[in-house]
Amino acid sequence: MAFDVQEFKKEYQKKFEELFAYGYEAGSKTEQYIALGDLVRGLYSEDWIQTIMEYNKKKEKQVYYFSMEFLPGRMLKSNLLNMGILDCVKQGMDELGLDLDEVARAEVDPALGNGGLGRLASCFMDSIASTGLAGNGNGIRYRYGLFKQKFINGYQIELPENWLRNRNVWEVRKENKAVIVRFGGDVSFTQEDGDSRLRVRHENTRDILAVPYDTAQVGYNNGVVNNLRLWSAEIPYGDEARFSTEEQREEVKRITEVLYPDDSNYEGRLLRVQQEYFFSSAGIQSIVRYFKRLKLDWSLFPDKIAIHINDTHPTLAIPELMRILMDEEGLTWDQAWEITKKTVSYTNHTILQEAMERWPETMIADLLPRIYQIIQEINRRHIDKKTPLYGEELSQRTAIIANGQIKMANLAIIGSHSVNGVARLHTDILMADTLNDFYVMYPQKFNNKTNGITQRRWVQIANENLTAMLDETIGTEWKSNPEEIKILKAHRDNKNVLDKLEQVKLSNKERFAAYAKNEMGIEIDPTALFDVQIKRLHAYKRQLLNVLHILDRYLQLKDNPNANLQKRVFIFGAKAAPSYYYAKQIIKLINSIAYLINNDPSINDKIKIVFVENYGVSLAELIIPAADISEQISLAGKEASGTSNMKLMSNGAITMATLDGANVEIRDNVGEDNIFIFGLKSDEVQEYYRNGVYNSRDIYDKNPRLKRILNLLIDGTIPGVETEGRDIFDSLVMYNDEYFLLKDFDGYLQAQYEADAAFSDRDRWNRMALMNIASSGPFSSDYTILRYADEIWKIKPQS
Numbered sequence: 001m002a003f004d005v006q007e008f009k010k011e012y013q014k015k016f017e018e019l020f021a022y023g024y025e026a027g028s029k030t031e032q033y034i035a036l037g038d039l040v041r042g043l044y045s046e047d048w049i050q051t052i053m054e055y056n057k058k059k060e061k062q063v064y065y066f067s068m069e070f071l072p073g074r075m076l077k078s079n080l081l082n083m084g085i086l087d088c089v090k091q092g093m094d095e096l097g098l099d100l101d102e103v104a105r106a107e108v109d110p111a112l113g114n115g116g117l118g119r120l121a122s123c124f125m126d127s128i129a130s131t132g133l134a135g136n137g138n139g140i141r142y143r144y145g146l147f148k149q150k151f152i153n154g155y156q157i158e159l160p161e162n163w164l165r166n167r168n169v170w171e172v173r174k175e176n177k178a179v180i181v182r183f184g185g186d187v188s189f190t191q192e193d194g195d196s197r198l199r200v201r202h203e204n205t206r207d208i209l210a211v212p213y214d215t216a217q218v219g220y221n222n223g224v225v226n227n228l229r230l231w232s233a234e235i236p237y238g239d240e241a242r243f244s245t246e247e248q249r250e251e252v253k254r255i256t257e258v259l260y261p262d263d264s265n266y267e268g269r270l271l272r273v274q275q276e277y278f279f280s281s282a283g284i285q286s287i288v289r290y291f292k293r294l295k296l297d298w299s300l301f302p303d304k305i306a307i308h309i310n311d312t313h314p315t316l317a318i319p320e321l322m323r324i325l326m327d328e329e330g331l332t333w334d335q336a337w338e339i340t341k342k343t344v345s346y347t348n349h350t351i352l353q354e355a356m357e358r359w360p361e362t363m364i365a366d367l368l369p370r371i372y373q374i375i376q377e378i379n380r381r382h383i384d385k386k387t388p389l390y391g392e393e394l395s396q397r398t399a400i401i402a403n404g405q406i407k408m409a410n411l412a413i414i415g416s417h418s419v420n421g422v423a424r425l426h427t428d429i430l431m432a433d434t435l436n437d438f439y440v441m442y443p444q445k446f447n448n449k450t451n452g453i454t455q456r457r458w459v460q461i462a463n464e465n466l467t468a469m470l471d472e473t474i475g476t477e478w479k480s481n482p483e484e485i486k487i488l489k490a491h492r493d494n495k496n497v498l499d500k501l502e503q504v505k506l507s508n509k510e511r512f513a514a515y516a517k518n519e520m521g522i523e524i525d526p527t528a529l530f531d532v533q534i535k536r537l538h539a540y541k542r543q544l545l546n547v548l549h550i551l552d553r554y555l556q557l558k559d560n561p562n563a564n565l566q567k568r569v570f571i572f573g574a575k576a577a578p579s580y581y582y583a584k585q586i587i588k589l590i591n592s593i594a595y596l597i598n599n600d601p602s603i604n605d606k607i608k609i610v611f612v613e614n615y616g617v618s619l620a621e622l623i624i625p626a627a628d629i630s631e632q633i634s635l636a637g638k639e640a641s642g643t644s645n646m647k648l649m650s651n652g653a654i655t656m657a658t659l660d661g662a663n664v665e666i667r668d669n670v671g672e673d674n675i676f677i678f679g680l681k682s683d684e685v686q687e688y689y690r691n692g693v694y695n696s697r698d699i700y701d702k703n704p705r706l707k708r709i710l711n712l713l714i715d716g717t718i719p720g721v722e723t724e725g726r727d728i729f730d731s732l733v734m735y736n737d738e739y740f741l742l743k744d745f746d747g748y749l750q751a752q753y754e755a756d757a758a759f760s761d762r763d764r765w766n767r768m769a770l771m772n773i774a775s776s777g778p779f780s781s782d783y784t785i786l787r788y789a790d791e792i793w794k795i796k797p798q799s
């Protein structure tokens, strides 16, 4: 982008004065940020218009990524980087006496997602634009994002997250593109004289206006600017009379008021399904409106449009597309069905049963009567067609409607042409087990797309020190071609490079240490080993196993304060779903242990525990570059992929892992010498579940080291956790330890003490870190997205 520092400074001053009517020097950080954001939006607006016009002119096939959640992180620096003006703006701000990083921190991080699924959607948005693909995001503009987490006396407290409190400079409200989404009402059929077809009449509906807010997704140095469209619920213009009471108006606003804070857990409330239909319907309507402008035959719809549904949350897009094609555009069932199946593809993100969406039939019948009829008909035809081929039993097991419930995964699979898992192991489990009935029927639909991450945000923005060091060592090609980072392997025995890498890590650890000191009042030693576990709090992710290891070290130091133990800082970041009682107990436990250990002089700083409040994208950008160890210790078979594992690896952390999710592929890429693997394998876990011989009580009785640790939970050693300690102890010892922590404990400890040994050999550790960075290229979401584009969406990058 043609732009020089002097010009930027002039433009910035002008923009600030225009907006606030005084000089930028007197402005607050927020104002300084808003002026910069506004200026930047102006700079890409021409490319934004141009990109959309090009797609329209060429009638380019486009993909629409439907996702209930997006977690984009702060957008200022990401936009500057992708526009190629980050350095120029940094220097300009500097010359104006402003610190770009400080100004950038005034942006509110939009938390419109829970965790991995939402963040993946945002990495994908970046990669779609950056690889030059014609793609759009479709989601919900929640008024309130994921709750803000506070710790009070060690307990998690949730506060509302009003992310729109300042102006959102990136979004553009598009009132002229609003559509009506209809709920409830009565469905009837009429036939007019001389008309062979039945017409559907859908009357007395509750109509809600869906207003889109568009945000640009700037591609990396390629002039592409795609669109992320988030819908907001409003009262239809001119319909105010029908929403006369405050309560009626509130009901409308409620639909897009707040993100459900459940991760990997299904929330079966009416409001949730309203949200799901709302953004699915609005998205489909705007796609159909676009397609009609192309003036093509309906049969060409799948040649121009691909719709991808991120997990089952947007599955109602399937019957909604059927409805519009039939009821509004007059296509036959068979025509509509062919088009729908060819257009839609689906990603599964979990095999946890409790996450599987099932809606009561009566709820859908009341809320969406016409959609309900269509789902019934899809189901009827499915059973009719499959029963003669596969028999009654198998066919019934794949039914969409059973026992008064509508199974969304079944609808998503039957109504789409592609079903993918998010890591090799996960997809294998889907095919062999979770979705095996469907795999038998539709083997050709199933495929794997291992997740990825964008190194633009997770290395270039989050880790400027490493970026500079890489540029200096291997050149800059890796930035546009992530595979090229493998060239770094040639330097594995170069002492000079290894020392530089150590310096980079140390300075990132110092940066985090300053945060811990300033924000939390915890003093940590940047030369200690930083051991990081950052992800949602969930029993299957086994933050508790990490805790058991910490307690093991604690006991060793209590026994012998001079024990020769590697100094470690344990860093946690995790939100628990507000209704997930057990997860909240674990938070309280970790905070209590942190308080106990951090303030015990006899531990002498050999262990420090930092549980950051309100973990999210922005804190991840601070923590990940500072990590030495990446904890990826879920019970094998439970974590579909994981993506923090990839981010941490790219920043030179060594993975401590079970063979779960994408950890398996990380091991394959980095090699066994550069990762610490322990624990049960997925098939061993399966076997235990099948034969039921696991007995955790037995392990407790026979393993004195473990017994002593577990007893700490109930013997009063840890202050303030009487109930929590007891409940957690019981879950592990009395209720047979559902996630096999006790079984994996010995292997985990052994791997941890091996890691200590490796860490104390600085060259060895730095070489491992280097090998991790050098092997992280294949986990770029650019490659993941190119595989989606080539194999599922059938779209090609623009030249």
Ligand code: NBX
Residues within 6 Å of the ligand: 114, 115, 116, 117, 118, 120, 262, 263, 264, 265, 266, 267, 311, 349, 350, 355, 422, 451, 639, 640, 641, 642, 643, 661
């Ligand atoms: O999706 C996560 C998986 O747990 C990770 O292993 C995977 O890396 C990531 C991206 O593929 N799943 C996830 O985040 N699920 C949800 O966020 C979720 C949210 C709401 C809901 C169900 C699942 N009702």
